[in-house]
Amino acid sequence: MLIVIRDILVVIFLLGGFFFLAVGIVGLIRLPDLFNRLHALGKCDTLGSGLIILAMLLIYPGVTNIAKLLLMGALMFIINPVMTHLITKTAYVRGTEMVKGSFTVSTYYEEEGEFLAGEGEE
Amino acid sequence: MSFNRLLRDSLKRDPTGSIVIFSLLLAFWLFISGCADWQHWLTGIPLVAFLTIFWNQLFSDERAKTKITWRQSKLFLRYFIFLLVEIVKANFAVALIVLSPKMNISPGLIVLKVTLEKDMPKAIYANSITMTPGTITVDLDGDRMLIHGMTREHAFGVRSWYMYDIMKDIEEAGRID
Structure with a gap:
């Protein structure tokens, strides 16, 4: 009985992981420019591979496997946002064009605690 | 001998830090290798000790230490x-x-x-x-x-x-x- 519940959980986690990885790829194809594509890839990969690692943790017993899988998860957690940030920064510095209609707003000189209701120049 | 001096320096510089890093690395090694028989201890301890001393030489800056309460x-x-x-x-x-x-x-x-x-x-x-x-x-x-x-x-x-x-x-x- 316990094994059945575990297997059902594993299947749910694996399918969820595949779903989010697939969403990342669909986003890569559908979204208009580099920055938006990285939104899809950078976020969905974190949760997708995280869920797959979680499923693996449930199936494979043993201290060694668990330690290695947790290490992989931690590395994924650190590397993914850093690489996303590096790619966007490089693209920004090189002046990659954004999709038409993108806005640019600075709220740097605004007082802290004072929030405008979402307006800004186009 | 220069290695002895290296050891003494690094232990004098930051003894608690050395011990913490030593035990962390050793735990990592034992987790990854998966068993704790005497061969693994024999390989692990010298290598981990070497790494600890080497590490101390790399990061010798007192101000860069992280303090976590x-x-x-x-x-x-x-x-x-x-x-x-x-x-x-x-x-x-x-x-x-x-x-x-x-x-x-x-x-x-x-x-x-x-x-x-x-x-x-x-x-x-x-x-x-x-x-x-x-x-x-x-x-x-x-x-x-x-x-x-x-x-x-x-x-x-x-x-x-x-x-x-x-x-x-x-x-x-x-x-x-």
């Missing part, structure tokens, strides 16, 4: 749990946008002021912005943060994000001690 680690655990929830929410938001027939995106860049002082909280905060709903940290320079948002609401939502307050709390907790 008990309260800070509790707050950070809370931060991490909220971060996991936010990541799941972010993925559903992105999936909704990507899979809807006409994608409702209004992307753009926003410049924010971030008044965190230390480098480590800034880096962690920037990374959590990258991992959460529709926002990517493009650049971080001093207290100026450049963020790309997928929709206008996402981009403006970063300004009053509750994770920022937790991060401020973590920094405050470090300052008292």
Whole structure:
């Protein structure tokens, strides 16, 4: 009985992981420019591979496997946002064009605690 | 002999740090190798000791040491749990946008002021912005943060994000001690 519940959980986690990885790829194809594509890839990969690692943790017993899988998860957690940030920064510095209609707003000189209701120049 | 002097220097410089790093590395080695018979101890201990001494030579700067208080680690655990929830929410938001027939995106860049002082909280905060709903940290320079948002609401939502307050709390907790 316990094994059945575990297997059902594993299947749910694996399918969820595949779903989010697939969403990342669909986003890569559908979204208009580099920055938006990285939104899809950078976020969905974190949760997708995280869920797959979680499923693996449930199936494979043993201290060694668990330690290695947790290490992989931690590395994924650190590397993914850093690489996303590096790619966007490089693209920004090189002046990659954004999709038409993108806005640019600075709220740097605004007082802290004072929030405008979402307006800004186009 | 020069190796002896190296050992003495590194132990004198930071004995507790050396012991902590030594035990961390040894635990790592035993976890990865998976068994703890005498062969593994025999291989592990000399190599770990060598690495510890080598490490001490690399990072000898006293000011660069990180101090973490008990309260800070509790707050950070809370931060991490909220971060996991936010990541799941972010993925559903992105999936909704990507899979809807006409994608409702209004992307753009926003410049924010971030008044965190230390480098480590800034880096962690920037990374959590990258991992959460529709926002990517493009650049971080001093207290100026450049963020790309997928929709206008996402981009403006970063300004009053509750994770920022937790991060401020973590920094405050470090300052008292």
